[in-house]
Amino acid sequence: MIRIVKKPTDTDSDNSTGMVADELSKRGVPFSYLDLNGTDPFSGEICGDLIWVCGIKQDGLQYEIINALNLNNRVANSPESIAVCASKVQTTARLLKNGISTPDTIFTGSLNDVEKFLEKHEKAVFKPVYGYDGNGIYPFSDISGLRDSPPFYVQEYIENDRDYRVFVIDGEAVGAIKRVSSSFAHNIHQGGCGSALQVIPEEMACIASQAAKAIETDYCGVDLLPKGDSYTVLEVNGTPNWHCMKAPIPSLLSEFLIDAGKSL
Numbered sequence: 001m002i003r004i005v006k007k008p009t010d011t012d013s014d015n016s017t018g019m020v021a022d023e024l025s026k027r028g029v030p031f032s033y034l035d036l037n038g039t040d041p042f043s044g045e046i047c048g049d050l051i052w053v054c055g056i057k058q059d060g061l062q063y064e065i066i067n068a069l070n071l072n073n074r075v076a077n078s079p080e081s082i083a084v085c086a087s088k089v090q091t092t093a094r095l096l097k098n099g100i101s102t103p104d105t106i107f108t109g110s111l112n113d114v115e116k117f118l119e120k121h122e123k124a125v126f127k128p129v130y131g132y133d134g135n136g137i138y139p140f141s142d143i144s145g146l147r148d149s150p151p152f153y154v155q156e157y158i159e160n161d162r163d164y165r166v167f168v169i170d171g172e173a174v175g176a177i178k179r180v181s182s183s184f185a186h187n188i189h190q191g192g193c194g195s196a197l198q199v200i201p202e203e204m205a206c207i208a209s210q211a212a213k214a215i216e217t218d219y220c221g222v223d224l225l226p227k228g229d230s231y232t233v234l235e236v237n238g239t240p241n242w243h244c245m246k247a248p249i250p251s252l253l254s255e256f257l258i259d260a261g262k263s264l
C-alpha cells in the first residue's frame with residue numbers, strides 16, 4: 001500500500017501532492033493519505049508500506065513520527081535524507097566529503113572567523129541553517145552588514161545572473177529550470193521567473209546526480225549556480241517543488257513510487 005503525507009503548503013492552484021496522486025489514480029494504483037497529526041507512531045498498525053512524504057512541517061512532531069514509522073516501512077525520501085537536506089550545514093558536510101563542488105563555506109559561532117572569511121572573500125552570503133525559499137539570505141561585504149546572531153553559516157558570494165534547479169529521481173536528472181530574478185535570491189518565492197531547459201547539459205546533470213547520491217535521496221531538487229565552465233551546488237531539497245519544469249515530474253514520480261512499493 002502507498003501512503004501519502006500531503007505537502008502542508010499545497011493550495012488548490014499549486015497542489016504537488018494532488019498532481020502525483022492523480023497519476024497514481026490514472027494507473028489504477030491504490031493509495032491513501034496519512035495524516036501525521038493523527039498517527040500513533042507506537043501502535044505498529046502502519047507496517048510494510050511505502051510512505052511518500054511530499055512535504056513535512058518543521059514542527060517537532062511530524063519528523064519524529066516519520067522517523068519512527070521508518071523502522072517498519074519504506075519512507076521516501078528517507079527521514080535521514082530529509083533532515084540532511086533541511087540543514088545547510090549537514091548538506092555542505094556531505095557535499096565536501098564526496099568531493100562535489102560547492103561554494104567555500106564556514107559554519108561558526110565566532111564573529112572573528114567571519115571577519116577572517118571576509119578577508120579571503122570580499123563578498124559573502126549569510127544563510128539561516130534551516131532556511132528555505134530564499135528566506136533570510138543576504139549578501140554582505142563588511143562585518144557590519146551581518147544582521148544575524150550566531151551560528152553563522154556564511155558562504156562565498158558567487159557572481160551570477162541566474163541559478164538552476166535540477167530535479168533528480170533515482171540518481172537521474174530528469175528536468176531542469178533556469179531561474180532569474182531582480183532580487184539577490186532567484187527562488188520562485190522571491191519573485192524569480194523559472195523557465196524550463198529544453199536539454200539538461202551533461203555537466204549539470206552529472207553534478208546534480210552526484211549531489212543527490214551524496215545526500216542519499218530517492219528524488220530531490222538540486223540548486224546550482226554556474227561557475228566557470230561548470231556548476232557549483234548550493235543545496236539539495238528533499239521535499240522539492242517542480243514549478244516551471246517541462247518534464248512530466250508527477251508522472252515520473254508516480255512511477256518511481258510504484259516501483260519502490262513493488263520491491264517491498
Ligand SMILES: Nc1ncnc2c1ncn2[C@@H]1O[C@H](COP(=O)(O)OP(=O)(O)O)[C@@H](O)[C@H]1O
Pocket residue numbers: 103125127131132133134135137155156157158159160162163184185186187223225234235
Ligand atoms: N553563495 C551564493 N552566491 C550567490 N548567490 C547565492 C549564493 N547562495 C545562494 N544564492 C542565491 O540565493 C538563493 C537561495 O539559496 P539556497 O542556498 O538555495 O537557499 P534556500 O534554501 O533558501 O533556497 C539561490 O538560489 C541563489 O539565487
Ligand SMILES: [Mg+2]
Pocket residue numbers: 133134187223234235
Ligand atoms: Mg534553494
